[in-house]
Amino acid sequence: MLVNFFFELRKGGVPVTITEFLTLLEALRAGVAWASVEEFYFLARTTLVKDERHYDRFDRVFAEIFNGAQKLFEEIVANVPDEWLQALAARTLTEEEKKKVEALGGWEKLLETLRARLQQQRERHQGGNKWIGTGGTSPFGANGYNPEGIRIGQAGSRNRRAVKVWEQREYRNFDDTVELGTRNMKLGLRKLRKFAREGAADQLDLDGTIDATARNAGMLDLKLVPERRNAVKVLLFLDVGGSMDDHIRICEELFSAARSEFKHLEHFYFHNFLYESAWKDNRRRFSAVTPVTQILRTYAHDYRVIFVGDATMSPYEITQPGGSVEHWNKEAGSVWMQRMTATYPRLVWLNPESPQRWEHTASVRITRELVQDRMFPVTIQGLDSAIAALRRPMGRAGWGTLMRASEPPPPP
């Protein structure tokens, strides 16, 4: 049973190792948790899950396995002869509780309701919605009857509460496929940092000082080094207007996160696709434009380039001269994009649309080809992959290949 649980967890995407599993067994043997599913659930979670983002996956697997056991039990209960239950109740119930049972219409009625309820529940399971209804026999809880065990008169309510704990799926938000806030973005972007010492030498270099002093026959010889600074340079291109209005919030967050993380950050706006010019201020987008040729000239090829846009438009806006919706462009957008990728080998495109929709939009496919498959969704995982891609020059694996590689191999 537990080995099965272990493999189900791994299948469910919770990265559990054998060591952790052995720790769980060790804890069980030491008697940390016993005789309660709730305790077992808490113990298993604290030993096997090491990241709150995986809590939700863990809960799902746990519910699956627990429900399996529960379903089996319900079938048994539904087939138990009435006399058995009555005999058991007579043995374990107090006088007071028996009176309560009578108040609810006597045993016959109670059992009938229970049967009907169980039947209903099984049907609901068959209907495929396993998240609701497992704890639904609550009227019986008052009498100490609960479908998780025939513990008449015992503290069974604890169990029912536990069912809720993992079925509520309160940790849903923490799964790392959800979109992220500024803090998470900053953390993601921070991985791009590259430290270099530059500027005035104003920090004591202890190792150097000791070394120099020793060479100096013990007379102090102070050595100083410049402070370490983040030396990464970033060019950010943001799509504004049109279909991007739905994603304004996430773009703002990304922009503010990037602003605070990089000293050398230059940003430009464009509409739908990059043509011969971009602009820095949306209020003066027609009067103060920067020609892209000037951008290509000004910023050296060691700049990392991040495009943010949904790349959702008519394919002609990319492939045809004059395709732009706003003005007459002499050269097609794809030509300008090729110039960008040629100048900046470290370039990615972040797409706030969900990857499921990418395949169905022709313009997204074309853009992906133009950036050599370096298009990533704006999720924690996507941002991480994008940053990883930015660390090496073009020509290596993009999001599509990464996703294919991370899929588990087919069963033999």
Place this chain on the structure above:
Amino acid sequence: MTERFAGTDRYIATDDLMMAVNAAVTLGRPLLIKGEPGTGKTQLAQEIARSLDRPMFEWHVKSTSKAQQGLYEYDAVSRLRDSQLGDARVHDIANYILKGSLWEAFESATQPVLLIDEIDKADIEFPNDLLRELDRMEFYVYETRQLVKARHRPIIVITSNNEKELPDAFLRRCFFHYIRFPDEATLQRIVEVHYPGLKKELLAEALGAFFQVRETPGLKKKPSTSELLDWIKLLVAEDIDPQVLRSQDPKKTLPILHGALLKNEQDVHLFEQLVFLNRRVR
């Protein structure tokens, strides 16, 4: 197993937190605690020490901290100075070894509680440098060629604010618990523990207003348990009538003494805008 941690008179622990602590204590593994700021991560270690009556050692990690500093430091500079002044102490290197909190915890006569606070503040390699120390509870002092071993495996509580990903190898060795933001019932118990005998109505009204503030979408920093406690302290100190809280529609005015709940000007501004909008709609 004789002792179990079950919260204290000053600290309300939920069932899952108790289980995590007890499992870590029984098996002698470090316990990694994560959670929103202000949910009592650091306090947990102090309360474990208090309830199990153990000595407590703290190691507050900063962005400049090195793993070595928790073990010991070799004060090369003062030895250098002493050598130039001709001090006799200079001949024994042990005089310049400064013990870190981990070493002190290892030497404790009874099983201690060691708090490693905000481990995510340090360099990304920091946790990796502590693997052997946390696993075997021993380390080697190269300068004096001495092996320091823990007399009793300390109960180690590590807190993290999630600013950096911790390495897998490190996580494997820890138990993990995420302190969720408490629900209303738990929060009521927490407030009761901190301000016993608080007027029932005041508490109910304050909690209601607090959750309303917390659920406002777009807040930069959601107020947490510690902010609630501060706020209630203020309400009590100012002797605010629960009636005032009730009569205040949070949609129309800023919550009274909001300075304790909202910690940056953008959030206050957001509230003012909401209030303004709601007034205009009417």
